[in-house]
Amino acid sequence: MSIRQQFNTMLNAAECAVTRCGSFRFATSDEKYDAKGLLGIAEVSDAENPADEDSFYVVSPGGAIGFCEDGEDIDWLFLTGTSEDEDLPATYQADPQINFCPKCGSGVVSGARFCGACGAKLNL
Numbered sequence: 615m616s617i618r619q620q621f622n623t624m625l626n627a628a629e630c631a632v633t634r635c636g637s638f639r640f641a642t643s644d645e646k647y648d649a650k651g652l653l654g655i656a657e658v659s660d661a662e663n664p665a666d667e668d669s670f671y672v673v674s675p676g677g678a679i680g681f682c683e684d685g686e687d688i689d690w691l692f693l694t695g696t697s698e699d700e701d702l703p704a705t706y707q708a709d710p711q712i713n714f715c716p717k718c719g720s721g722v723v724s725g726a727r728f729c730g731a732c733g734a735k736l737n738l
């Protein structure tokens with residue numbers, strides 16, 4: 615599993631997270647939040663500790679919220695209340711570079727050996 619979407623504010627991340635999960639747990643304590651509580655906390659956090667330019671928030675597929683301060687390591691702030699054992703990655707993976715198949719022009723992930731659309735062998 616990888617995390618690829620960035621959010622500039624915790625509120626944006628929280629708005630995404632509440633569409634995936636309905637209850638949250640603060641990572642370093644047993645405090646629990648419902649969707650409304652999470653959005654409230656996020657709003658206060660953004661007002662008091664806005665993320666700087668190099669930092670961003672991420673949301674896991676299950677709804678956990680992490681903070682990425684240097685664009686690499688993820689510090690998970692809010693875990694989902696339901697799936698405590700969600701396998702959360704420790705690092706952020708940027709979007710893979712996209713190249714184009716010389717035969718059919720489809721976008722292919724950098725490093726791929728064959729085009730996923732036409733099957734042509736690639737030497738990218």
Ligand SMILES: [Zn+2]
Pocket residue numbers: 715716717718719720729730731732733734
């Ligand atoms: Zn192709």
